[in-house]
Amino acid sequence: MEFSSSLLENAVSEFAKLPGIGKKTALRLVLHLLKQDPGNVETFGDAVLKMRREIKFCERCYNVADHSTCTICANPMRKQDIICVVENIRDVIAIESTQQFSGVYHVLGGIISPLDGIGPDQLTIEPLLQRIPREKTEELIFALNPNIQGDTTIYYIQKKLQGNPVKITTIARGIAFGGELEYADEMTLARSITNRLPVEKYVQH
Ligand SMILES: [Zn+2]
Numbered sequence: 001m002e003f004s005s006s007l008l009e010n011a012v013s014e015f016a017k018l019p020g021i022g023k024k025t026a027l028r029l030v031l032h033l034l035k036q037d038p039g040n041v042e043t044f045g046d047a048v049l050k051m052r053r054e055i056k057f058c059e060r061c062y063n064v065a066d067h068s069t070c071t072i073c074a075n076p077m078r079k080q081d082i083i084c085v086v087e088n089i090r091d092v093i094a095i096e097s098t099q100q101f102s103g104v105y106h107v108l109g110g111i112i113s114p115l116d117g118i119g120p121d122q123l124t125i126e127p128l129l130q131r132i133p134r135e136k137t138e139e140l141i142f143a144l145n146p147n148i149q150g151d152t153t154i155y156y157i158q159k160k161l162q163g164n165p166v167k168i169t170t171i172a173r174g175i176a177f178g179g180e181l182e183y184a185d186e187m188t189l190a191r192s193i194t195n196r197l198p199v200e201k202y203v204q205h
Contacts, residue, residue, distance in 0.1 A: 098190035
């Protein structure tokens with residue numbers, strides 16, 4: 001692509017760094033911004049910058065937050081003793097949009113994957129293990145992607161919780177093996193949260 005302006009070229013190459021955005025789409029987006037009022041573009045730029053600079057992670061569940069505690073943890077209407085364990089923030093958003101879950105979350109920040117060099121220490125597993133006795137958690141629901149890494153993570157955490165009276169369940173397999181939670185449609189995901197199973201029936205020991 002040939003540009004007569006390096007300013008335009010820079011903007012296009014920045015957009016093209018985003019996932020799923022090729023050079024052509026990047027150019028289309030930049031040309032769209034070029035047609036806008038500079039004030040609108042400033043609002044756009046500020047929103048991105050402010051989000052990146054000021055966003056926090058909830059001290060309790062590691063979800064994204066504007067303050068030290070996220071709005072889900074701070075909501076007295078949520079069942080604070082039911083924790084749904086998810087891999088990442090996208091999963092929280094996917095489950096929240098089903099409106100079928102009224103407990104709280106714990107965001108692991110990934111799953112155990114020895115091949116990728118991700119062990120329990122790189123995740124928020126230790127804070128979770130401390131959280132359960134402290135908060136006298138009633139139920140722990142695993143909503144991890146149904147694949148080997150997900151199963152390994154469940155197995156690891158379950159082992160660490162032996163002797164703790166917390167009930168451990170996992171979302172039902174409405175999702176194909178290896179399917180991604182975030183791509184499951186809302187109905188399937190909602191059903192799999194409602195029809196959750198005790199974890200012993202799920203993980204093969
Ligand atoms: Zn939180």
